[in-house]
Amino acid sequence: MVFQQIIAGIITGSLYAIVALGLVIAYKVTGVMNFAYGYMGMISAYIFFTCFSMMGMNYILSFFIAVTFGSFVGYAVERGLLRPVRNISPASMVIITLGLLLVLEGTALQIWGNNYQQIPNLLNGLPFILRFGGGIIVIPQQNILILGVVTAVIIALILYLNLTFQGKAMRAVAQNEEIAKLMGINSSLMMSISWIISGSIGALAAILVAPQTFVYPDMMLSLQIMGFTAAVLGGFESIPGSIIGGISIGIIENLVGTYISTNLKTTFSLAIIVAILIVKPEGLLGSTKARRV
Amino acid sequence: MKKYLWFIPFVLVPLPFLGYPFLLSIFVLIGIYTIAAIGMDVLTTWAGQISIGNAAFFAVGAYTSAILVVNFHVPFLIAFLASGLFAMIIGIVVGLPALRVSGFYLAVVTMAFGIAVQQIIGVFQITGGYNGIRNIPVPSFWIFKASPVYQYYIVLFIVFLIFIVLSRISFSKSGLALFAMRDSEIAARAFGVNSLKYKLAAFAASAALTGLAGSLYASAIGFISPSQFDLTLSLDLLAMVIVGGTGSVMGVMIGAAFFVGLPFLLSGYNISITIIQGVALIVILLFLPKGLLQIFKITDLFKKKVI
Amino acid sequence: MATDHILEVENLTVKYGPIEAVRGTNFFVGNQEVVSILGANGAGKSSTLKALAGLIPHEGKITFLSKDISRTEPYKIPYLGLTLCPERRGIFPDLSVEDNLLLGAYAIRKNKNLIKENIKKVYALFQRLGERKRQLAGTLSGGEQQMLAIGRALMNEPKLLMLDEPSLGLSPKLVDFIFDSLKTINKSGTAILLVEQNAMIAMEISSRIYVMQNGKFAISGNTKDVDFQTLKMKYLGV
Numbered sequence: 066m067v068f069q070q071i072i073a074g075i076i077t078g079s080l081y082a083i084v085a086l087g088l089v090i091a092y093k094v095t096g097v098m099n100f101a102y103g104y105m106g107m108i109s110a111y112i113f114f115t116c117f118s119m120m121g122m123n124y125i126l127s128f129f130i131a132v133t134f135g136s137f138v139g140y141a142v143e144r145g146l147l148r149p150v151r152n153i154s155p156a157s158m159v160i161i162t163l164g165l166l167l168v169l170e171g172t173a174l175q176i177w178g179n180n181y182q183q184i185p186n187l188l189n190g191l192p193f194i195l196r197f198g199g200g201i202i203v204i205p206q207q208n209i210l211i212l213g214v215v216t217a218v219i220i221a222l223i224l225y226l227n228l229t230f231q232g233k234a235m236r237a238v239a240q241n242e243e244i245a246k247l248m249g250i251n252s253s254l255m256m257s258i259s260w261i262i263s264g265s266i267g268a269l270a271a272i273l274v275a276p277q278t279f280v281y282p283d284m285m286l287s288l289q290i291m292g293f294t295a296a297v298l299g300g301f302e303s304i305p306g307s308i309i310g311g312i313s314i315g316i317i318e319n320l321v322g323t324y325i326s327t328n329l330k331t332t333f334s335l336a337i338i339v340a341i342l343i344v345k346p347e348g349l350l351g352s353t354k355a356r357r358v
Numbered sequence: 359m360k361k362y363l364w365f366i367p368f369v370l371v372p373l374p375f376l377g378y379p380f381l382l383s384i385f386v387l388i389g390i391y392t393i394a395a396i397g398m399d400v401l402t403t404w405a406g407q408i409s410i411g412n413a414a415f416f417a418v419g420a421y422t423s424a425i426l427v428v429n430f431h432v433p434f435l436i437a438f439l440a441s442g443l444f445a446m447i448i449g450i451v452v453g454l455p456a457l458r459v460s461g462f463y464l465a466v467v468t469m470a471f472g473i474a475v476q477q478i479i480g481v482f483q484i485t486g487g488y489n490g491i492r493n494i495p496v497p498s499f500w501i502f503k504a505s506p507v508y509q510y511y512i513v514l515f516i517v518f519l520i521f522i523v524l525s526r527i528s529f530s531k532s533g534l535a536l537f538a539m540r541d542s543e544i545a546a547r548a549f550g551v552n553s554l555k556y557k558l559a560a561f562a563a564s565a566a567l568t569g570l571a572g573s574l575y576a577s578a579i580g581f582i583s584p585s586q587f588d589l590t591l592s593l594d595l596l597a598m599v600i601v602g603g604t605g606s607v608m609g610v611m612i613g614a615a616f617f618v619g620l621p622f623l624l625s626g627y628n629i630s631i632t633i634i635q636g637v638a639l640i641v642i643l644l645f646l647p648k649g650l651l652q653i654f655k656i657t658d659l660f661k662k663k664v665i
Numbered sequence: 666m667a668t669d670h671i672l673e674v675e676n677l678t679v680k681y682g683p684i685e686a687v688r689g690t691n692f693f694v695g696n697q698e699v700v701s702i703l704g705a706n707g708a709g710k711s712s713t714l715k716a717l718a719g720l721i722p723h724e725g726k727i728t729f730l731s732k733d734i735s736r737t738e739p740y741k742i743p744y745l746g747l748t749l750c751p752e753r754r755g756i757f758p759d760l761s762v763e764d765n766l767l768l769g770a771y772a773i774r775k776n777k778n779l780i781k782e783n784i785k786k787v788y789a790l791f792q793r794l795g796e797r798k799r800q801l802a803g804t805l806s807g808g809e810q811q812m813l814a815i816g817r818a819l820m821n822e823p824k825l826l827m828l829d830e831p832s833l834g835l836s837p838k839l840v841d842f843i844f845d846s847l848k849t850i851n852k853s854g855t856a857i858l859l860v861e862q863n864a865m866i867a868m869e870i871s872s873r874i875y876v877m878q879n880g881k882f883a884i885s886g887n888t889k890d891v892d893f894q895t896l897k898m899k900y901l902g903v
Binding site for chain 2: 293
């Protein structure tokens with residue numbers, strides 16, 4: 066029973082982790098905390114819905130169209146909306162992304178209405194059943210898919226940032242934009258790339274979670290909040306921190322949901338996290354250095 | 359005395375509309391949101407912090423008042439004061455840990471708080487779960503009957519009282535300490551200002567005002583449920599302050615009128631209000647840093663804005 | 666314009682709002698030459714280098730290898746063979762020593778063999794960096810960070826290396842070591858434009874100097890023609 070909940074927690078947590086990653090990579094490179102992040106992904110989920118359910122395209126093609134669209138949204142938001150106003154105060158920047166959240170929510174309502182739309186699971190086969198000792202663990206195939214895709218994304222991102230020249234250049238821009246320019250790094254290109262990555266991760270997360278949440282304008286709200294919390298818990302600057310933060314929140318939430326209260330699982334999880342932050346305000350893997358803002 | 363004169367026109371506003379109770383009830387709502395938005399303004403302008411969870415305090419006020427009036431038949435005035443007090447207590451309980459972080463970390467924490475409160479309300483019996491509470495009576499006593507005009511003057515009177523209190527504080531020693539802290543926390547600390555204490559005071563005041571507004575809202579609408587107190591309400595409260603103009607009751611009132619009035623004005627058209635509100639928020643933040651107030655050329659009644 | 670001038674600067678002006686940090690300076694650096702700009706704190710030396718690297722808005726004409734780079738975007742400048750080694754070291758603290766060096770070679774990133782060769786050269790020049798190549802740059806000592814910054818600037822084989830206060834905050838012994846290295850670098854064919862407050866050590870390796878005061882050059886000339894004592898008393902405020 067406990068193992069079953071922990072496995073389920075890891076799967077939910079892996080979604081929190083990539084949302085946190087998407088937030089953190091954009092934040093590290095451009096310094097923008099994107100409160101519209103989940104809503105950007107939500108639009109891509111609608112694109113997927115339109116391609117797959119309304120136009121009858123196949124799953125994989127719809128998936129690629131929607132993720133590509135997500136990367137484009139990331140690029141467009143950074144280039145078109147945030148770049149021109151880079152030098153305003155962090156508080157104003159937060160408000161701008163909140164404004165964007167309202168615009169995206171309204172756009173979805175305008176185009177697709179506020180009905181809950183359904184997206185099917187890609188994998189609907191029999192769940193995997195693991196037996197050990199006296200207990201069994203049941204894992205639906207879709208959850209294996211989520212875990213697989215999320216793991217692949219995380220590994221790809223870590224390899225990209227640590228092994229490729231461009232990834233290192235991106236980390237350089239995150240650490241010191243001016244010095245990065247002295248190396249010949251086109252920092253504005255790196256900022257765009259970071260938002261393209263962030264945008265496509267957001268789209269991916271939305272499409273993966275959509276079969277459970279359904280597609281509607283606020284579908285990503287809880288994932289966004291948990292993603293933020295995971296990022297804060299991880300220190301907001303650290304990629305391993307976001308992953309650990311996301312998985313821990315997923316596990317905490319599932320255990321709370323099973324053993325304390327299903328209805329209050331979000332509340333309890335948030336309370337636990339606030340408690341952790343009181344003890345360790347810089348987050349689990351955060352540094353005590355002055356923050357970017 | 360002169361700075362109170364701008365209130366006189368508002369006393370006369372309902373007179374032409376006496377035959378249109380629907381319009382009057384919109385004015386009442388604008389007044390109620392003005393109070394809640396003043397609550398937000400206290401936090402942004404005075405303490406330089408952003409909350410995107412103030413819908414939670416609004417909900418706390420609304421539910422406290424509704425439960426006291428409906429279940430325990432407490433007179434409205436007492437329920438009203440109790441809702442402000444209870445919201446303030448919650449504000450202090452949440453603010454003590456939350457204010458250790460600032461800037462967008464506080465935004466994240468308050469956002470989480472807003473979601474948590476919405477969830478808690480949906481769970482308990484006494485709050486009516488997801489169905490909420492219906493048939494909340496409109497307060498009526500003395501010569502007034504439960505009419506929109508009566509509600510209008512009640513709300514106007516409360517806005518006026520809040521204005522007097524805030525302008526007093528704004529020019530007192532504590533007010534100056536708050537401004538100092540907002541402009542530079544380090545500098546303020548050097549002058550012996552206990553920044554956490556003042557931030558907490560601003561947060562508590564913000565919660566109390568929002569709670570009072572929630573109480574008025576519950577009795578004006580007569581029906582509350584958890585879905586009314588979502589993230590969008592928190593964002594609207596923040597947006598009212600930015601759109602109208604921070605740091606002045608008049609600006610906040612313009613913001614509230616914009617957000618409450620617009621849906622009614624556009625109800626005949628097939629346009630999503632949220633898009634307009636979002637665009638207004640961004641455009642005004644970027645091009646009219648003093649909000650719509652700037653267009654109307656009204657000078658700030660308090661001190662200068664912060665964000 | 667003389668062809669043996671690798672850098673030619675005409676009427677360079679840098680303004681921060683109403684304040685003019687650099688006020689119409691003219692100077693040049695010859696092929697394989699070491700030139701120093703000296704002056705007290707706030708004289709406009711660092712602003713000059715930042716303007717040359719394109720990091721701050723400026724007026725005037727900057728010609729590098731017969732190409733006008735006055736309006737060139739900063740990230741394009743290293744590709745031309747002009748590299749700035751920034752003040753206070755400016756390394757990437759959360760990247761390893763070797764990754765810092767690799768990023769220095771960003772402008773020649775297509776040429777993997779050349780990068781390998783250049784890393785070897787840097788480790789030969791600064792052995793301590795080779796010993797610590799896996800370490801995070803932020804954990805290095807002040808002297809090692811300066812070596813890393815210089816090594817990193819050499820990675821894309823600049824024709825002209827600009828250095829902003831390389832002696833800052835280092836012990837005299839380390840300063841000697843760093844300046845010996847600069848001599849070696851220069852001997853291998855790289856011209857150097859040095860900005861320094863430590864006039865004595867800078868003059869030891871420079872063929873010509875410019876002395877800056879309030880954004881203008883008060884003195885300029887061959888190092889051997891300048892009397893160090895007058896310089897010190899009149900212009901450097903020592």
